[in-house]
Amino acid sequence: MTHPGPIGIFDSGIGGLSIARRIRELLPNENLLYVADSIHAPYGEKSEHYIQQRSDAITRFLMENEAKAIVVACNTATVSAIRQLRADYTLPIIGVEPGIKPAALQSKSGVIGVLATSQTLKSESFNNLSRLFSENVRVEIQPCPGLVEQIEALELDSEATQTLVARYVQPLIQKGADHIVLGCTHYAFLAPLIRRAAGAHVEVVNTDMAVARETVRRLQMHNLLSDSPQAGSATFWSSAEPSLAHRQLSELWGERLIVHPMR
Structure with missing residues (x-):
């Protein structure tokens, strides 16, 4: 039926x-x-x-x-x-659910980064998911205050948004991440900026x-x-x-x- x-x-x-x-x-x-x-x-x-x-x-x-x-x-x-x-x-x-599993399975550097809200990153379910793959990769997390507000304001490529994205992405790259997981559905609309900030060698993982x-x-x-x-x-x-x-x-x-x- x-x-x-x-x-x-x-x-x-x-x-x-x-x-x-x-x-x-x-x-x-x-x-x-x-x-x-x-x-x-x-x-x-x-x-x-x-x-x-x-x-x-x-x-x-x-x-x-x-x-x-x-x-x-x-x-x-x-x-x-x-x-x-x-x-x-x-x-x-x-x-x-953030795409930690595919990122962990595909990572060559053994380090993946996660961009998400503070509430997601401190949740029990997120931490349980991270621990499942912690033997194979190191999961580096990055809370991103202000990004959702920029997207809600349709500031998808403004200088202020570019600055915020670079501020959140660069620490993950410096720690060796070769995959960046988008842990907030809003961030899909910033994927071009995130790829630009991360560089061509980094894969951006989105689960939409x-x-x-x-x-x-x-x-x-x-x-x-x-x-x-x-x-x-x-x-x-x-x-x-x-x-x-x-x-x-x-x-x-x-x-x-x-x-x-x-x-």
């Missing part, structure tokens, strides 16, 4: 669009719902309890709008809230396509894929100021959108 309901996707802001675009590539006939909780961004500077409350409220909102599955397209919300969400709700809930593939797998497992021959729709909500929300989402999605307000 197939299911016509939409896939619900949320992030602390616009970063999860990097995953939503990949889901759209793999599942062009699925309807998507996207919530950008931008007024509460960045989640990385919030308490775990606060993130859990926001994640629960948004999940319930998406379920009220008939979501058949939820993609937590935010590393910080995943490490802080996904365990509780899965305990409370029965629909498939897919999260985001891996999350999209896992979404397909989970929908197949639960017989929830749509069999509609029609192109799927995409509906957007944002808690940001309306004109900013429209500009943010339209620019990064690649077309002019109607963005519904949400608090």
Whole structure:
């Protein structure tokens, strides 16, 4: 049996669009719902309890709008809230995990770097993941305060953003990292800057396509894929100021959108 309901996707802001675009590539006939909780961004500077409350409220909102599955397209919300969400709700809930495994398996130098928010880096799940591969590689971490705010402001190539990226990337390179893992979905939109700062010899590891593939797998497992021959729709909500929300989402999605307000 197939299911016509939409896939619900949320992030602390616009970063999860990097995953939503990949889901759209793999599942062009699925309807998507996207919530950008931008007024509460960045989640990385919030308490775990606060993130859990926001994640629960948004999940319930998406379920009220008939979501058949939820993609937590935010590393910080995943490490802080996904365990509780899965305990409370029965629909498939897919999260985001930093690509430490592929980076560790591919590293030649034996050193990988991780760019992420402070909340992600201090989480139990992140540290457990790092320890799994600590026998093979050294994992160097770098919190990145200010980067999410630059992306939310659409400052994707400004001098200030370039300066911040260089400040966070260079210490990892100096420590010998030959792979840099993007541990926040927002950072996918800065991948060109990160590659430029790191140099051609460094691989930048992003898991947006891996999350999209896992979404397909989970929908197949639960017989929830749509069999509609029609192109799927995409509906957007944002808690940001309306004109900013429209500009943010339209620019990064690649077309002019109607963005519904949400608090």
